Amino acid sequence: xxxxxxxxxxxxxxxxxxxxxxxxxxxxxxxxxxxxxxxxxxxxxxxxxxxxxxxxxxxxxxxxxxxxxxxxxxxxxxxxxxxxxxxxxxxxxxxxxxxxxxxxxxxxxxxxxxxxxxxxxxxxxxxxxxxxxxxxxxxxxxxxxxxxxxxxxxxxxxxxxxxxxxxxxxxxxxxxxxxxxxxxxxxxxxxxx
Numbered sequence: 234x235x236x237x238x239x240x241x242x243x244x245x246x247x248x249x250x251x252x253x254x255x256x257x258x259x260x261x262x263x264x265x266x267x268x269x270x271x272x273x274x275x276x277x278x279x280x281x282x283x284x285x286x287x288x289x290x291x292x293x294x295x296x297x298x299x300x301x302x303x304x305x306x307x308x309x310x311x312x313x314x315x316x317x318x319x320x321x322x323x324x325x326x327x328x329x330x331x332x333x334x335x336x337x338x339x340x341x342x343x344x345x346x347x348x349x350x351x352x353x354x355x356x357x358x359x360x361x362x363x364x365x366x367x368x369x370x371x372x373x374x375x376x377x378x379x380x381x382x383x384x385x386x387x388x389x390x391x392x393x394x395x396x397x398x399x400x401x402x403x404x405x406x407x408x409x410x411x412x413x414x415x416x417x418x419x420x421x422x423x424x425x426x
Contacts, residue, residue, distance in 0.1 A: 259283045259357050259365030266371045269345050276330055277370050278339045279355035283362045289313065290360040293338040299351040308353065309340050345374045
């Protein structure tokens with residue numbers, strides 16, 4: 234019986250240590266998929282949370298995996314300051330757009346091309362939180378915005394506008410009816426008095 238108690242305690246301790254390790258890890262948050270129009274610029278948002286305060290050793294790595302699954306390419310690196318890639322497809326096409334104090338490590342990719350279709354990864358290490366999740370953003374570069382998306386947006390904005398106009402009209406009509414009813418009651422009270 235004593236062996237089982239020791240084994241149970243060891244399992245509970247192991248589970249607690251694992252939970253503490255996971256709680257101490259950096260969590261990275263990204264949009265899972267982004268669609269952008271060919272030739273435009275796109276901000277790839279990446280934020281993080283850490284159980285430790287932001288340290289001077291915080292580093293950020295952005296990498297790219299093309300759709301054809303060829304080798305990963307470095308996109309951007311940050312350690313105390315942003316470092317643009319010295320070569321490759323993103324040279325002169327990527328800009329730091331983050332704010333470390335706000336836990337934002339986003340970048341902007343300029344002049345998107347169909348060859349930029351693929352998965353971008355964002356990894357953050359914040360000493361002593363050196364382990365954690367890696368954020369992924371799947372980028373799809375399209376030739377033009379899909380008509381159905383524009384149509385849906387126009388319908389949504391138009392419907393909201395019409396709804397607001399109807400609400401304003403109803404409020405005005407209700408106020409006029411109340412005013413007439415009050416005036417009628419006042420008139421009846423005056424004639425009775």
